[in-house]
Amino acid sequence: MGEFELIDRYFRRPATRAPLGVGDDCALLAPAPGSHLAVSSDMLVEGRHFLSTVDPARLGHKALAVNLSDLAACGARPLAFTLALALPRADTTWLEGFSRGLFALADAHGCELVGGDTTQGPLNICITVFGEVPPGQALLRGGARAGDDLWVSGTLGDARLALEVFRGRPVPPGGFEAARARMETPTPRVALGLALRGIATAAADVSDGLVGDLGHILTASGAGATIDTSVALQTIAESNHFTMGNGNFDASFALECVLAGGDDYELVFTAPPAARDAVRAAGQAADTPVTRIGCIDRAPGLRLIDGAGQPVPRHFAAFDHFA
């Protein structure tokens, strides 16, 4: 199978919204007049962003999901994406599964593939995604203000738990497949991002770990934050995912996974206390749980406290590809 047959078989579908899709030197997009185009690009490398044994359909889902998650963090509506793919060989089983998972998620979000590139090389998936957002309505990282509440969406920590199991940690007695699915098929919070327009003052998606991604908000906003770890721990999906062989809840490991796990693709965002009802309504409209885990402070830095307001002496680092 040659390069162009590969594209025709697995990746060429008629464009429905774009004026021109796959098959020319460029694709053509027609953003809604006056709208801004939100753009994000993520590159996934085998052995670093995914295990070589992952189901190709799940990988196709994840490759697009991590990009849609960036649109969600900006409050942008998905429009289209390009796919650049380096493959060691043209493996039809892999291509069939990958494209199936990719298009299932793309269709669910009305986000169409309009172009890209295929080449031979070490497995590498680079997607660039495009979304629309009215001028001035994008959720940015720099808008958090002292006194704002600090919120996270959904559940945190399961992706990291699953990774640790692949690295050799014993499978928790409470089950593994649900955690594995969170790692391999994350849910981009697109509907929540849209619902938070005009409500959230700042937002980011949780890809490098909550502490790290919150850190981007704090740096951009020139602010600090306090997290109540007893509340943050409530964002785990199932306490029995974090039990040890003896059946005891491993709170220390769970906190590590929640605060510095990474690969969650939830949203961390801020909003004024007056907007609490609006935030909860946005979560309900988007069918996405939201949890208020702390607040934004004037003093720089991140403080962790327990349920009694006492400092929690733990340090968490964000994931860094070159550290």
Add this chain to the structure above:
Amino acid sequence: MGEFELIDRYFRRPATRAPLGVGDDCALLAPAPGSHLAVSSDMLVEGRHFLSTVDPARLGHKALAVNLSDLAACGARPLAFTLALALPRADTTWLEGFSRGLFALADAHGCELVGGDTTQGPLNICITVFGEVPPGQALLRGGARAGDDLWVSGTLGDARLALEVFRGRPVPPGGFEAARARMETPTPRVALGLALRGIATAAADVSDGLVGDLGHILTASGAGATIDTSVALQTIAESNHFTMGNGNFDASFALECVLAGGDDYELVFTAPPAARDAVRAAGQAADTPVTRIGCIDRAPGLRLIDGAGQPVPRHFAAFDHFA
């Protein structure tokens, strides 16, 4: 040096045209109201699209040039680009050179870096480029009509010649550095693409070889073509690049390089005979030579003829990453 310091040091520059550049979950573009956004994505893999020994500044130039070439082929005006980069390690010498070459070309075209991704992995460079084009004015592949002239820009064949020298062919007595520069720092024909709006009926850039890229135009247009090889041979930059050790011109090798060399990043395009003066004026306005090498036929397929109109019995295949 960590991931974010790497981005700050080498790739973060203030956005001047985009409402939001590097540093948030998404970048924001503000295309001119009513315009279409042309999008193209190209992935470059070490050992396949470039030699591991290439000067990093030249590689930075080429990575963007091959993308700008796609905008040129559509007649789009460069606006912005994203860069996703997998690097084996954070090598400051490489990063300094790569970013210097990249930004020099970007600045020359007013095309600003607005976002991207960096990760550890086998060296891989994926750029997605954005350009503006008024609706209905993009140059597409499907507009060639029987009777149209067939044109190419600039010079062909030197990139392939240089590659063959790296593969072991003797250095031609007529010099090598000029050919090497054509391979390593191709010139995207952006100005010509803009000048050909409303004149050319179809266009593509020559990346996989003239015969292959013309083939895309013919397939999309449902047409065939005839190339006068005696004229096509005039598109070589210097006849002494294609001389052998004995000083004789190697016409057979030169024809191979011109028709199926690849990596030229010239434009192949079609236009009605009535537009010959307009095409030549576009070439002059863009300071880019243009050569009329044949014509579009009603009969499918590609015919090669010599200066006397006799068939040339040669077959050329396009470059295919998986063939």
